[in-house]
Amino acid sequence: MEMETDALPNGNSQASAGSAASTGTNEGALAIVAVGAVSAAPPSSQMNKLAESLKLEHQFLRVPFEHYKKTIRSNHRIVEKEVSAVISGVGEAADSTDLSHDDAVQHLSSLVSRLQGLKRKLEDGSKTEHLQAQRCKARLDHLESADSENISEWNSTRLKRILVDYMLRMSFYDTASKLAQDSNIQDLVDIEVFSEAKKVIDALQNKEVTPALAWCADNKSRLKKSKSKFEFQLRLQEFIELVRSENNVRAIAYARKYLAPWGATHMKELQRVMATLAFKSNTECPTYKVLFESKQWEYLAEQFKQEFCRLYGMTLEPLLNIYLQAGLSALKTPFCYEDDCTKEDPLSQESFRKLASPLPFSKQHHSKLVCYITKELMDTENPPLVLPNGYVYSTKAIEEMAKKNNGKITCPRTGLVCNYTDLVKAYIS
Amino acid sequence: MELNTIKEAFDRVPKKQKLSSSKSQEIVEQIELEIEQALSRIQSIDDTASQTDHSLILGELKAKLKEITPLSQLEATQKELNVALSKYPKLLEKTFNPDISKAYRNVDFDIHTVNQIIASHFYREGQFDLGDCFVNEAAEPEAQAAKSSFSEMYQILEAMKLRNLEPALKWAACNHEQLKQNGSDIELKLHRLQFVEILQRKGRDEALKYARTFLTPFATSHMAEFQKLMGCLLWAGKLDSSPYSELLSPMHWDKLSEEVTRHFCNLIGQSFESPLSVTIAAGVQGLPTLLKLMNVMTGKKQEWQTMKQLPVPVDLDREFQFHSIFVCPVSRDQASEENPPMLLSCGHVLCKQSITKLSKNNSTRPFKCPYCPSEVEVGQCRQLFF
Numbered sequence: 162m163e164m165e166t167d168a169l170p171n172g173n174s175q176a177s178a179g180s181a182a183s184t185g186t187n188e189g190a191l192a193i194v195a196v197g198a199v200s201a202a203p204p205s206s207q208m209n210k211l212a213e214s215l216k217l218e219h220q221f222l223r224v225p226f227e228h229y230k231k232t233i234r235s236n237h238r239i240v241e242k243e244v245s246a247v248i249s250g251v252g253e254a255a256d257s258t259d260l261s262h263d264d265a266v267q268h269l270s271s272l273v274s275r276l277q278g279l280k281r282k283l284e285d286g287s288k289t290e291h292l293q294a295q296r297c298k299a300r301l302d303h304l305e306s307a308d309s310e311n312i313s314e315w316n317s318t319r320l321k322r323i324l325v326d327y328m329l330r331m332s333f334y335d336t337a338s339k340l341a342q343d344s345n346i347q348d349l350v351d352i353e354v355f356s357e358a359k360k361v362i363d364a365l366q367n368k369e370v371t372p373a374l375a376w377c378a379d380n381k382s383r384l385k386k387s388k389s390k391f392e393f394q395l396r397l398q399e400f401i402e403l404v405r406s407e408n409n410v411r412a413i414a415y416a417r418k419y420l421a422p423w424g425a426t427h428m429k430e431l432q433r434v435m436a437t438l439a440f441k442s443n444t445e446c447p448t449y450k451v452l453f454e455s456k457q458w459e460y461l462a463e464q465f466k467q468e469f470c471r472l473y474g475m476t477l478e479p480l481l482n483i484y485l486q487a488g489l490s491a492l493k494t495p496f497c498y499e500d501d502c503t504k505e506d507p508l509s510q511e512s513f514r515k516l517a518s519p520l521p522f523s524k525q526h527h528s529k530l531v532c533y534i535t536k537e538l539m540d541t542e543n544p545p546l547v548l549p550n551g552y553v554y555s556t557k558a559i560e561e562m563a564k565k566n567n568g569k570i571t572c573p574r575t576g577l578v579c580n581y582t583d584l585v586k587a588y589i590s
Numbered sequence: 591m592e593l594n595t596i597k598e599a600f601d602r603v604p605k606k607q608k609l610s611s612s613k614s615q616e617i618v619e620q621i622e623l624e625i626e627q628a629l630s631r632i633q634s635i636d637d638t639a640s641q642t643d644h645s646l647i648l649g650e651l652k653a654k655l656k657e658i659t660p661l662s663q664l665e666a667t668q669k670e671l672n673v674a675l676s677k678y679p680k681l682l683e684k685t686f687n688p689d690i691s692k693a694y695r696n697v698d699f700d701i702h703t704v705n706q707i708i709a710s711h712f713y714r715e716g717q718f719d720l721g722d723c724f725v726n727e728a729a730e731p732e733a734q735a736a737k738s739s740f741s742e743m744y745q746i747l748e749a750m751k752l753r754n755l756e757p758a759l760k761w762a763a764c765n766h767e768q769l770k771q772n773g774s775d776i777e778l779k780l781h782r783l784q785f786v787e788i789l790q791r792k793g794r795d796e797a798l799k800y801a802r803t804f805l806t807p808f809a810t811s812h813m814a815e816f817q818k819l820m821g822c823l824l825w826a827g828k829l830d831s832s833p834y835s836e837l838l839s840p841m842h843w844d845k846l847s848e849e850v851t852r853h854f855c856n857l858i859g860q861s862f863e864s865p866l867s868v869t870i871a872a873g874v875q876g877l878p879t880l881l882k883l884m885n886v887m888t889g890k891k892q893e894w895q896t897m898k899q900l901p902v903p904v905d906l907d908r909e910f911q912f913h914s915i916f917v918c919p920v921s922r923d924q925a926s927e928e929n930p931p932m933l934l935s936c937g938h939v940l941c942k943q944s945i946t947k948l949s950k951n952n953s954t955r956p957f958k959c960p961y962c963p964s965e966v967e968v969g970q971c972r973q974l975f976f
Contacts, residue, residue, distance in 0.1 A: 210907075213878040219686035223679060226600075230675055233607055237668055240614045244660050247621060255645065255652040262632065265644045269629040276622040280615070287611050294604040301600060305593050320870050324708065328724075331701075336724040343720060474679070476691040481870075482699050483691050487880055488873030491904040495926065496913035504856060506912035507865035512703050519697040522899040525924060530914040530976050538908060545976075547933055552975045574975070587974065588937045590919045590961060 207309060215304055221322070222300050223474035224351050229293035236286035243279040247272050299348040318346060325350040327481040330466065332362060351473075358469045365462040368402075368455075370395045373465060383472055391468045393423045397434050398461060401452055405442040412438065489517040503536075528589050534558035534573060539589070546584045550577050553587060596685060599678045606671040613667040617660045624654050693880035695895055702730060709733035711866040713740045714855075716747075743854045750847050755784045758850055765857055776853050778808045778815065779846055785819055786829070786837050794826035868910070876904040914976035920944040920960055932971040936964035945971055 254260060254268050307315045321344050328337035329351065341350050357376075364372040377384060377392040384391065396419045403412035416435060424431050433448065440446055442453045451457075470477050489508070497508035497517075507513045530539040532555035539545040539555045546559050552572050562570055563581040571578050628651040632644045682688075705728045712721035713736045725733050746757045762769060762777045769776060781804045789797035801819065809816045818834065825832035852862045861868070883902055887894055916925040918941035925931045929943045938961045940948075948957045949968045956965040 210875060214874045216685070216687045217690050217874065217877055219682060219688050219690070222596075222682055222686070226603075226679060226682075229603075233671070233675070237610070237614070237664070240618070241661065241664055244618065244621065244664065247625075248655050248660065251625070251648070251652050251655055255648040258645070260645065260648075262635070262644050265632055265648060266629065269625055269632065273622060273625050273629065276618055276625070279618055280622075283611065283615060283618070287608075290604075290607060290611070294607070297600060301593055301597055316871060316874075317867070319874070320867055323870060327704075327708070331728070333724065333727040336720065336727050339720055339723050343717070474688075476689065478691050478694055480690075481704070483694055484870045484873035484877065485699070485704070486694060486697075486873070487877040488869035488871070490880070490900060491872050491876030491906055492869065492910060492912075494913050494915060496915070503912050504859065505861045505863065505868075507861070507869045509861070510865055512707050513865060513869065515703050516699055516707075520695065521897045524900045524903050525915045525917050526903045526922065528916045528919075529911055530916065531911055533914075533976070538911065547972075547974060550975075551933070551972050585933075586937055587933055587939050588961070589916070589939055 211307060211309070211312070215307060218304060220475050220480070221304070221349075222297070224354060225293065225296045225300060227473045228351075228354050229290065229297055232286070232289050232293055236283070236290065239282060239286070240279065243275065243282075247275060250275075296348050303349055318344070318349070321346060322349055323480045323484060325352070327479045329355040330470075330479045332359070334359060354473060358466070361465055361469075362462050365458060365465060368458050370399055370461075373461070376465075380472060384468065387471060389468055389471075390423070390427060391464055393420075393427055393430075394461060394464060396420055396423070397430065398457060400434055401437060401457070404437045405453060407441070409438060485516065486520060489513065490520045491523050493517050493520060493522050495522065505536075530589060532558050534562075545587045545589060547587050548572050548577060549579055549583050550575055552577075559584060596678075596681055599674075599681045602674040603671075603678055606674045610667040610671045614664060617658070617663055620658060621655060621660060624651060624658075687878075687881055690877060690881065692884045693877065693894075705730045706733045707866055710736040711864050713737045714860065714864055716740070716744045718744075739858045743851065746850060746854070747847055750843065750850070753787065753843070755780055755787070759784065761850075761854070768857055769853060772853070772856065774853055775812070776846075776849055778805075778812055779849065781805055781808070782815070782819060782837075783842060783846060786822065789822060789826055790829060790838070794823055797826065798823060872906055872910045875906050875910075879904045916941070916974075916976060918944050920948070931974045931976070933974050934959055934964070934966045935970045936962050936966060938962065939974060942973075 250268070250272050254265060260268070303318075321340060325337050325341055325346070328334070328340065334352075334355070337350070337355075338352055341347050341352060361372045361376050364370070373395050374392065377395065396415075400412055400415055400420060403409075403415055420431055420434070434452065437444075437449050437452055440449045444450050444453070467477055476483060492506070492508055496502065497506055498514070502509040508517060530545055530553070531537070532539050532543075532545075533552075534554055535558045537543060537555055537557065539553075543555045543557050545553045546556055547553050548570065550572060552574055559570060559581065568581045569578055570581055570584065628647050631647050635643050705724075709721050709725050709728075709730060710733070712718075712724060718737065718741060721737060722734075725731065742761070746761055749755070749757045759780050762780055766777065781800075785797055785800055785805060788800050801823075805816060805819060822829060822832070822834045822837065825834060829835060830838060855862050879902065880900075883900075884894070916931040916939070917923070918925065918929075918931070920940055921944045923929060923941055923943070925941050929941050931939050932942050932945055933939055934945075936959050938959050940960075945968060948960070949955060950957075953968040956967045958964070959966050
């Protein structure tokens, strides 16, 4: 029983074992044409493929580092702020002329307790920093751990990471944490980073801008660097809300304070929004009507997600979509849409076909022939044999059939019966 | 992957960060000490003393703190840290592909379809709680459709883990006709395993009874196997030292579980591997090629968005090869129904259109095979079906 060589698609280990024995013929095109050579390729090409795929993991290392960096920066800012507050506190006391003795004692004591508070904060801060540094390290270690031995497990973890990324971007936080927990990959996914985003998104969905504005203030310099106008968009929305509630005096005051500074760069949008003062929220004028629609809030939430991803060095699209698209394109052939498409091909399924429909077909420069019976590749080692009716099967499949049936071959697709000796070899170049 | 330089670059960050925090701490403590000293000096002054005394001390304190220059010291420690902080992401950008969405087409993936695929994936992996949680959170109740069939499969597999074949046998009996049609002998394999179990646990008589009911239908079609199993009866109680000991190997259980999974999925119209896993794995292999392509296609973004076929081949591993694709070695065209592959009498294969060209559209005039010295005639070429 166990002598049977299974025609399983995961016969990779067998193939690479075979390649060690056969002297690696690596004669350019020939090696690529002979499909067997793909599986019998030297392990170095497999390693090369692995290395290529690891290069796609920029976000995996970048995001926790940006998070770490942010913590370092904000901790440092706290120190700077507190220290300079204490110093100016001392300065004020020294410069004041009518400070009583008791006042002086009390003033200095409060400064001391302020410093003690700062020390506690520093301690907590360095704990967080340490944890975040550990996380960055864990990711590096995880990347380094990928090798041919554990590749299938590593790949399955990668799929889980990609799925968690999708869940987080779609705001399915429960599924994200459950998946991370069940698979014990908390260090390899960015749930914590996204919890910061969650607050802002939730608020925007409740038509509440304050957390989003706070986030903008927090990341002011970086948003400015990337020329983001997200804060302006938030301000516009707040202005619109004031107009909606017919609070025109406050709306104008608000515009003077928060919209005017953006005038230099975004005059057109500013003028358009200002014009809403002349109309009311129930206007039918399409240019202004749209500004009052509630989908503007959804748009802001989307906008925020984009800004957020950009800030952390994430791709703007979910990783799942990116890999799905690449995979579907690479797998898509006209044969996927035929009735007898094998179930093992993802594109035999309606849902995958639907996703693939706007994507390009793959291209082949060289023939790749799969035996209808064994699903194995037909190459120089297992050459294709032609039945008198033109149907082609692999030598392995035919020989097995001939052995079982006294040299008689039955074509599984047409029912034709013929002799093994009637078959001819086809040379595929 | 060679990550040493990256690791080194990273290690510099926590190192500098620790230096910087201990420096900050030092500064804070120094300030605290100065203030405390001043405080105790003020407190030790007699209440009756004039006001000038404590303002003198405050003045001294101010001068001392100025002397420490805490803010510029803080800034100095931050400088080195900043170098490390900016170096590491730069190195990441250089070593890795900083934007893997470059080859992304701006087509809207239907979210419901994607969610449905994900839910099916969770269910088929046996992660039913997770699937339910997801279906719930994503509000996709239709996506639960896949659950019931996979839960039946996992009941069978779980039972098999506990060495209980009843659910599997029941399933095989229910799907007897279809399994037979697929040319599967899984029913026999299940009965064989059950037979060996009974022989081991309940003895010869029970095993014989089982064989009479369930194995005899296979006697003619699987003669050798049947005889072997009957031979086992002679070794009841000492099967492990018999020529048939191999039948006791736990490997049979693992193999059979996999086979049950395969056939079960097949019967419900599903693949053995999760289609999501397969597609993502193909994507990981294909994406580097696509990204390289995008690098040479800069400025042709528009073209990329509308392209019907990829301009370059994406080399995927053998496991992703689901279809026979014949590429004519002369024209480099992929064979199709209109342009099928043809076998020349010498055994070489070309596409029909290439043959028409080579023969100059003259079906009686022989032409030379481009791959060997043979002269071949169009009339003798046969269409191939892969």
